[in-house]
Amino acid sequence: xxxxxxxxxxxxxxxxxxxxxxxxxxxxxxxxxxxxxxxxxxxxxxxxxxxxxxxxxxxxxxxxxxxxxxxxxxxxxxxxxxxxxxxxxxxxxxxxxxxxxxxxxxxxxxxxxxxxxxxxxxxxxxxxxxxxxxxxxxxxxxxxxxxxxxxxxxxxxxxxxxxxxxxxxxxxxxxxxxxxxxxxxxxxxxxxxxxxxxxxxxxxxxxxxxxxxxxxxxxxxxxxxxxxxxxxxxxxxxxxxxxxxxxxxxxxxxxxxxxxxxxxxxxxxxxxxxxxxxxxxxxxxxxxxxxxxxxxxxxxxxxxxxxxxxxxxxxxxxxxxxxxxxxxxxxxxxxxxxxxxxxxxxxxxxxxxxxxxxxxxxxxxxxxxxxxxxxxxxxxxxxxxx
Numbered sequence: 001x002x003x004x005x006x007x008x009x010x011x012x013x014x015x016x017x018x019x020x021x022x023x024x025x026x027x028x029x030x031x032x033x034x035x036x037x038x039x040x041x042x043x044x045x046x047x048x049x050x051x052x053x054x055x056x057x058x059x060x061x062x063x064x065x066x067x068x069x070x071x072x073x074x075x076x077x078x079x080x081x082x083x084x085x086x087x088x089x090x091x092x093x094x095x096x097x098x099x100x101x102x103x104x105x106x107x108x109x110x111x112x113x114x115x116x117x118x119x120x121x122x123x124x125x126x127x128x129x130x131x132x133x134x135x136x137x138x139x140x141x142x143x144x145x146x147x148x149x150x151x152x153x154x155x156x157x158x159x160x161x162x163x164x165x166x167x168x169x170x171x172x173x174x175x176x177x178x179x180x181x182x183x184x185x186x187x188x189x190x191x192x193x194x195x196x197x198x199x200x201x202x203x204x205x206x207x208x209x210x211x212x213x214x215x216x217x218x219x220x221x222x223x224x225x226x227x228x229x230x231x232x233x234x235x236x237x238x239x240x241x242x243x244x245x246x247x248x249x250x251x252x253x254x255x256x257x258x259x260x261x262x263x264x265x266x267x268x269x270x271x272x273x274x275x276x277x278x279x280x281x282x283x284x285x286x287x288x289x290x291x292x293x294x295x296x297x298x299x300x301x302x303x304x305x306x307x308x309x310x311x312x313x314x315x316x317x318x319x320x321x322x323x324x325x326x327x328x329x330x331x332x333x334x335x336x337x338x339x340x341x342x343x344x345x346x347x348x349x350x351x352x353x354x355x356x357x358x359x360x361x362x363x364x365x366x367x368x369x370x371x372x373x374x375x376x377x378x379x380x381x382x383x384x385x386x
Contacts, residue, residue, distance in 0.1 A: 001243065002040075003109045017237050020241045034257040038264035039109035045265045048099045049272020057276065059127045060089035064328050065136055088281055091132045091367070092273065093289020094223075097125040099269040100262075108261040112170070113253075113303050116160060117262055117296055124208055124295040128287030153205045153295070157310035160299065161200040165289050176251060178305045180312060185251050185305055201378030203307040204298040210317035211289055213324055213349045218279035220351060220365045224316045225293050226270045227372040229263050230302055231313040231379050235262040239304040239385065251305045259300050266296065307381055309323050315375030316368050323350040 007030040013022040052199035060066075066087040090188045101118055108114050127149060135143040153225035164170045176185040215221035238244045240257030273289075275281045285293075294317070301310035309316055335341035346356035354364045 001106045001194050003031050003037065003107070004183045007332065033266045034240065036108045038233065038261050039236075040102050041261050042263040042268035044106065045099050045268025046105040047268075048103065049095060050270045050275055053166040053272060053276045055313050056092065057089055060091055060283065065089055065091050065132075069103075085281070085284075088284060090136070090284040090286040091129060091288045092277065092283035093125060093128060093285040093287070093292060095283075096269045096273050096285060096289045097121055097206055099272065100265050102281065103265040103268065104262045107259045107265065111255040111258055113255050114258045114262060116163075116303070117251065117259065117299055120156060120160065120204070121292045121296050122331075123156050124153070125288055125292035125371050128212075128289065128291040131291075132288050148289075152290075153208055154201065156295075157201040157204040159198040160204065160302075164302075165197060172251070173253070173303055173305065175241050176305055177307060178250060178382075180308055180379075181386050183249060183386045199307055200302050203293055203302050205312065206321065207298030207301070207310065207314065207317070208295035210314065210321040211297070212290040214317055214320045214351070215285060215287075215290040216349060217351050217355075217361050218281040219274055219277050219366050220368060221290055221293075222270050222277055222285060223369045224275050224314070224363065224372045225297070226267055226274070227369070227376050228297055228310070228313045228317075229266045229270065229369070231376045232297065232304075232311075233263045233267070234380060235258055235306055235309070235383075236263055236300065236304055241308075249386070250383065253304050256304050258301065262296075264302065266293070279365070303362070309379050312382070313376055314378035314380075316372045320349040320351065323348045323353070 001185065009025055010022075010028050013025045016022075064087050101121060104114065131143040131149060134140060161174060164174045176187050177196075178185050178215060211221055211225060214224060215343050236256050236259040238248055238250060239253045240255065240260065245252035270293075273283075273285065277285065297310065297314065298307070300309045323345055325342055327345055330344050331341040347351040347353050350363050351368065355361065
């Protein structure tokens, strides 16, 4: 919005024929630069999130949207920790999503890549809100049926994948993929319709659920999201800049620079939310935030040909998701084979395993964030090490 307003005013000044007016409005040329608009988006999102935070928390408390999952305490064996968090407002993701979408619309130049991302965030946030609301009304950690959530996630991902494939200008986004540490993008060829669409769907759905599974300790999910967002600020900027993309030999994606503005807004909104979500948390993002943020990261990775780099950058998310898959699969297998289900971890997702081993919550979060930074550095190194 600001971009279009600035360009309109500059055009008006040029048409007026007044050198003085054009000189007075020359500062508006700054809004042509993605770097400037990204910085503006990050600052605006941070300030808005910081300012709105207490108001959203009070609103959620008024609505009694607190976490009261009595069944969860018994299931986890972490009674004291779960009880200590009882009543803390959830659905704080509405703050992140509201600030993120508004800020991105204000600072970014609107294009199909940005609008696809914004729509995906809204759809997945609505799904998460429905799940959180079900948990509150049922007074249970179960929430909405798993098949309902997966149906919506897969439906959205399929629509996006088919759209990207159907439009000639966006088809390369799903027919080519960058493989980490390989010099040139790999074209999936004739098999691409299945492989390309499948990878797109898996990335969006997988990332959405992986962030959701990571959201179990104060500051963990949003902290890891911030780290990955920093990585994608760099990757989207490179992909959207033809000179940098050519130099670093990555696919140039016209319009991808506006996703840099989106990622910067996500960083600002996330930092503002972390102010209230750090231990001891005053608010939880809930599925309202985690499903949306994960889906956004997955989609952005697809839009710049980097879904496999997301696996590296989001290594903590991957570890959390894999721990759940392994735990569930092994439990079902051993129950089928022996009649008694056995476990690999003390508890899944992985962060609860370390809690059960006696690690304090803050130590688990800090160490996971350190690992997240290492994963981010490795992901960024793929730009040059090939």
